[in-house]
């Protein structure tokens with residue numbers, strides 16, 4: 001059973017991010033692990049994070065939806081978690097896939113505000129009143145409650161609104177325009193790029209400058225949320241475009257293309273976005289291992305065909321086959337704001353904001369490998 005739990009925790013880990021472009025909601029991990037009524041189990045369990053992540057996926061009807069988890073340091077030694085769970089959450093902290101803070105304070109609300117994301121919480125808007133005005137806006141606070149097919153998210157204010165796709169607040173946009181550096185040498189979020197002279201250069205995980213979480217503001221100054229130290233400005237942050245892979249009407253994956261960091265998409269690229277698992281047999285035969293290379297340079301998003309069979313462009317998302325443009329191998333084209341890249345019929349890549357819904361009624365669960373005991377409550 002322990003082995004199965006580890007597999008679930010691995011599946012959950014793949015859905016954790018502090019990348020402002022990818023996160024879809026913010027959670028306080030110390031709160032979520034204590035939702036005992038979701039499964040009727042132990043006082044604290046990391047598997048509840050998986051239940052809540054699944055609920056978010058169903059809520060926005062999208063596959064592979066990631067969350068931004070804030071972890072008060074005390075959780076790393078919480079005796080109600082198993083030793084394995086504590087070990088896993090410490091590893092997540094060291095790798096920067098979750099954000100550890102000495103005190104929670106209002107960090108969850110701050111992240112939600114800076115990034116324009118909903119908060120997954122049981123707290124009612126009244127409990128936050130006075131701290132943030134927007135907690136009364138529909139869909140900004142979502143509570144996970146037991147439901148027939150697993151937990152469902154209910155809006156604390158308003159009824160059932162799907163949270164808007166995150167737009168950073170003006171302050172958030174200002175903070176995210178810069179790269180920040182923490183003076184602490186072991187800072188996974190705001191650490192220096194790898195110092196190749198150090199014998200330990202390869203041993204630390206540092207968040208890429210384009211994926212840095214938002215700093216916390218202390219007395220108006222950008223500060224490291226983990227170390228409480230003043231951050232220094234290390235220059236402009238590279239621009240990013242957020243793209244989605246949409247296959248037969250279902251959004252499978254969002255990904256970021258950053259300035260001068262091209263991303264390859266294909267059936268099974270060595271490094272890049274792998275589509276193979278979601279393709280029909282015919283599509284798998286047609287689409288090359290690495291099929292297209294997307295690049296952002298000088299604010300222009302370009303696509304280059306690197307495939308055997310060629311790539312289609314659908315200008316403005318047109319479904320008219322007469323308007324479809326074909327790129328031959330090594331041809332490059334600048335993508336207009338609503339142009340779609342077509343790797344095969346129904347297999348599309350485009351800017352994420354083109355699609356307001358993920359188009360899937362039952363997203364794949366991170367709990368698929370869970371021991372039946374852990375989710376028995378839903379199998380009755």
Ligand SMILES: [Zn+2]
Pocket residue numbers: 182183184187188190224225226227228229
């Ligand atoms: Zn730091």
